[in-house]
Amino acid sequence: MDIAEYRRRGKEMVDYIADYLESIENRDVYPNVEPGYLRKLIPELAPEEPETYEEIMKDVERIIMPGVTHWHSPYFYAYFPAASSFPGMLADMLCCAIGCIGFSWGTASEATLVSLLGARSKALKRLKAEHPSLSEAEILNKLVAYTSEQAHSSVERAGLIGGVQMKKLPTDEKFAVQASALMEAIKTDKAAGLIPFYFCATLGTTPSCAFDNLLETGPICNSEHIWMHIDAAYAGSAFICPEFRPLLNGVEFADSFNFNPHKWLLVNFDCSAMWVKKRTDIIGAFKMDPLYLQHDHQESGLVTDYRHWQIPLGRRFRSLKLWFVFRIYGKKGLQEHIRKQVKLAHEFENLVLQDDRFEICAEVIMGLVCFRLKGSNELNENLLKMINISRKIHLVPCHLAGAFVLRLAVCARTTDSKHIHLAWKTISEMATELLGKQPHQNYEDSKNRLTGYRYLTRNLILACEHSMVISSLSSVWPAWMEMVIHQYMASYKESVTHMAPVFTDGVHYYVLPQDIKIPDELLMLKLQLGMCRLSDPVLTQS
Numbered sequence: 001m002d003i004a005e006y007r008r009r010g011k012e013m014v015d016y017i018a019d020y021l022e023s024i025e026n027r028d029v030y031p032n033v034e035p036g037y038l039r040k041l042i043p044e045l046a047p048e049e050p051e052t053y054e055e056i057m058k059d060v061e062r063i064i065m066p067g068v069t070h071w072h073s074p075y076f077y078a079y080f081p082a083a084s085s086f087p088g089m090l091a092d093m094l095c096c097a098i099g100c101i102g103f104s105w106g107t108a109s110e111a112t113l114v115s116l117l118g119a120r121s122k123a124l125k126r127l128k129a130e131h132p133s134l135s136e137a138e139i140l141n142k143l144v145a146y147t148s149e150q151a152h153s154s155v156e157r158a159g160l161i162g163g164v165q166m167k168k169l170p171t172d173e174k175f176a177v178q179a180s181a182l183m184e185a186i187k188t189d190k191a192a193g194l195i196p197f198y199f200c201a202t203l204g205t206t207p208s209c210a211f212d213n214l215l216e217t218g219p220i221c222n223s224e225h226i227w228m229h230i231d232a233a234y235a236g237s238a239f240i241c242p243e244f245r246p247l248l249n250g251v252e253f254a255d256s257f258n259f260n261p262h263k264w265l266l267v268n269f270d271c272s273a274m275w276v277k278k279r280t281d282i283i284g285a286f287k288m289d290p291l292y293l294q295h296d297h298q299e300s301g302l303v304t305d306y307r308h309w310q311i312p313l314g315r316r317f318r319s320l321k322l323w324f325v326f327r328i329y330g331k332k333g334l335q336e337h338i339r340k341q342v343k344l345a346h347e348f349e350n351l352v353l354q355d356d357r358f359e360i361c362a363e364v365i366m367g368l369v370c371f372r373l374k375g376s377n378e379l380n381e382n383l384l385k386m387i388n389i390s391r392k393i394h395l396v397p398c399h400l401a402g403a404f405v406l407r408l409a410v411c412a413r414t415t416d417s418k419h420i421h422l423a424w425k426t427i428s429e430m431a432t433e434l435l436g437k438q439p440h441q442n443y444e445d446s447k448n449r450l451t452g453y454r455y456l457t458r459n460l461i462l463a464c465e466h467s468m469v470i471s472s473l474s475s476v477w478p479a480w481m482e483m484v485i486h487q488y489m490a491s492y493k494e495s496v497t498h499m500a501p502v503f504t505d506g507v508h509y510y511v512l513p514q515d516i517k518i519p520d521e522l523l524m525l526k527l528q529l530g531m532c533r534l535s536d537p538v539l540t541q542s
Helices: 003-022 053-067 086-098 108-130 136-142 153-162 179-191 214-223 235-240 242-248 279-286 319-353 377-390 417-435 440-449 466-473 479-490 520-528
Strands: 143-148 165-169 195-202 227-231 256-259 273-276 358-360 368-373 396-400 403-409 453-457 502-504 507-513 538-540
Touching: 003 053, 086 319, 108 136, 108 143, 108 153, 108 195, 108 227, 108 256, 108 273, 108 279, 136 143, 143 153, 143 179, 153 165, 153 195, 165 179, 179 195, 179 214, 195 214, 214 227, 235 242, 235 256, 235 319, 273 279, 319 358, 319 368, 319 403, 319 417, 368 377, 368 417, 377 396, 377 403, 377 417
Parallel strands: 143 165, 143 195, 195 227, 227 256
Antiparallel strands: 256 273, 358 368, 368 403, 396 403, 453 507, 453 538, 502 507
């Protein structure tokens, strides 16, 4: 491809990208392909002869796009945003053209690891000075780090790579780490001969966007010689808005801080920013200075060699993307983007609150809503499966206080109120389909008329005619279990008068004569399979 063709194809690619983004909401947000689908669509070997650009672009739609999850679709509500903007894309083109091999940061995950390794190096030097008789291996074996039980998995992974214990601290009712939990862990570990040296606080946790208490945990870290790193990968972008700044209170106690502009600040992936209070703590952990990398200005103080601040030597020219986005949007434009998505999250929260079948599981502070159907974890797992199989919208779950919870994060730059309402319509319709029709108003009347009968939830084996059991439970039981039930019920000869089920609160209630005995072997089978609990309700009316 020569410069003339590059000029022509570049314009065509811009048109293709513009068409793709303009019509992205018409595509299924989540791919409907099986793992490995590409294997039969691409040749085993690279082509011997050159192929045309037109052939390649045809295969983009035929082969590549069917397997793509469209992260910038307004119907993508999973994880957290993967920022994108036209200025960012233009800058990315220029980054590729310049091809600069710079020396700066990578991602939030890497920033956490770098801060932990810096803290480890600092602790080693301090403890060796205080206890010269201790070997480095002895000190490393005693080091212990802390983070929230709600922290991103990359924090725990940093501990694994860094070769130190990483302990998870319990959180309060808002899923945030408080000073009491940190202090208790420190006292316990010091009594056991361990050396606390690092605490990773989170502002905007992945599961629920919770905020650890910096004002209380920060002073403890400073007094105990513990490095406090703040991971604000998602929420950090929102601090450009004054109304969110109070969530930063206590940041002055931190030794390092990172956030990802590529999540919420309209800068395309990847771009992560990190700040450290004392640069020598980081440089001391990573500095390698071979002759071929030395230069005249490295000790002048005029040049910052970021190659000493990180794991890889080089990096892409990411700051150019920031520069483009900041200048084209301005602070006001970026604030408007953040505030719009927070407003949309609250709009979705209000829709959830209007439906008494659902509950909100965590305070909505930014662009994330955690919600679930009132009921079992299995019920919510089934709802999520139905939602994602439909491919109309895409969500991911989390666990909060043992509950299986659905997360809706406002992600795409183009998401608007109409998309939020369509998302809620999809979720609500799926919930109705899952739960079945529920004429709540008829339940009490039905129950009152059925004196002398007992009511059993569908979580217990019902001693009624087997075909009715199977038909009522087939939507939630696996096929192999239905066969087992058929076998048992076919051998159960007792005649049972069947009455229609009563519905309430999403549960089928069956009416059985008071003297009916449930086959012990059938009940035990289901108990063994974990499909009911001894605490399941049995309502009796005399």
